[in-house]
Amino acid sequence: MAVEGAKSPLRRLKEYYDEAEPACPACGHVDERTGWSGETDGRQVHYYHECPSCGAVREHEIDVRRA
Numbered sequence: 001m002a003v004e005g006a007k008s009p010l011r012r013l014k015e016y017y018d019e020a021e022p023a024c025p026a027c028g029h030v031d032e033r034t035g036w037s038g039e040t041d042g043r044q045v046h047y048y049h050e051c052p053s054c055g056a057v058r059e060h061e062i063d064v065r066r067a
C-alpha cells in the first residue's frame with residue numbers, strides 16, 4: 001500500500017536502524033549490504049532484518065503516527 005506522506009519517515013527510520021543496530025546480536029555480523037527493510041499497512045511500520053550470516057531475525061513494529 002502506497003501512502004504518500006509515509007515515505008520519508010519510513011526512510012528515516014530505516015536509516016536509523018541501519019545506524020543504530022548494524023551488527024547482528026547473535027553472531028556480530030555487520031550487514032552493510034542488505035540493511036533493514038520496512039513495510040507498512042498504513043497503521044504500523046514493520047521493520048525486518050535477517051542476518052545473512054546466521055539467519056537471526058530482528059523485528060521492530062512502530063506505530064506509523066509516531067514515525
Ligand SMILES: [Zn+2]
Nearest residue numbers: 024027051054
Ligand atoms: Zn547473525
